[in-house]
Amino acid sequence: MHRIALISEHASPLASVGSIDCGGQNVYVAHLARELGKRGYQVDVFTRRDKALLPDVVAFAPNVRVVHVAAGPARQIPKEQLLPFMPAFGDEMVAFMRRDSKGYDVLHANFFMSGVAALRARAMLGIPLVMTFHALGKVRRLHQGSADGFPDSRFDIEDELVREADCIVAECPQDLEDLVELYAADPARVEVVPCGFDDGEFSPMDRGQAREALHWAPRTFSVLQLGRLVPRKGIDNVIRAIGCLRASFGVDARLYVVG
Structure with missing residues (x-):
């Protein structure tokens, strides 16, 4: 062995x-x-x-x-x-x-x-x-x-x-x-050798069902930021991007930060 x-x-x-x-x-x-x-x-x-x-x-x-x-x-x-x-x-x-x-x-x-x-x-x-x-x-x-x-x-x-x-x-x-x-x-x-994932934690499902389970609006442009809350993970960049989408392009974008 x-x-x-x-x-x-x-x-x-x-x-x-x-x-x-x-x-x-x-x-x-x-x-x-x-x-x-x-x-x-x-x-x-x-x-x-x-x-x-x-x-x-x-x-x-x-x-x-x-x-x-x-x-x-x-x-x-x-x-x-x-x-x-x-x-x-x-x-x-x-x-x-x-x-x-x-x-x-x-x-x-x-x-x-x-x-x-x-x-x-x-x-x-x-x-x-x-x-x-x-x-x-x-x-x-x-x-x-x-x-x-x-x-x-x-x-x-x-x-x-x-x-x-x-x-x-x-x-x-x-x-x-x-x-x-x-x-x-x-x-x-x-x-x-690409990093893998745990299919006991992550698996595909219908997007509409996922949004409903999370109580997200069904058609709102949504961004998920997932990671540790440290500066080098770039959360500030995502926040600025959402602000740009809303202010400059009129997109009703929403950001969900999970960390």
Whole structure:
């Protein structure tokens, strides 16, 4: 039976989605681990211990465990401040893996800081490394400028991960293009695997029935903004667009913000 180490330093599958630094990556890792477990893989998710009383290991789903790694203070820390603790994260993770006699067939690091820890594990244990970035530092800096709180050293780290990872998972064609153009990634070592969805939560239905269930006017031009309530999600842009539709084009547009 294949064993997989999913590494997600700041995004635990156990966290409450929508809280600080808890969003898409948490959901991605949680569902990926759960689905791999359903298919018979043994999965351990390594994430940083951010509360003192968390158990070392938590059963999360069939064939899936969450391993809390001691790295830095056992409290919530903004992810932009976690990089100095990643060498310790890697060392503690390697120590756990060495105590586990069964070993792992592959490391799958999520986000560049998990990649830092994973490189240490690969060097010490010789386990192949798959890398999913979820966001790229050079793209983030391009669009956020001074609002980007990560250090410039992120760029060199991501360059190294692109060179060293055995396989890189791009989440969409744009992700692949950014990796190739900004990081000189070898396209032959990148696999495009789109993010999925949970058909237990999302499924198609008649638009009229959906509007009726939500008590929305049946024909009003409506926009749904779904996401965490942080500036970089662009909610301000949607609000301005709705104002433009109403003021400049006479559209009775309505905006529903869910977050």
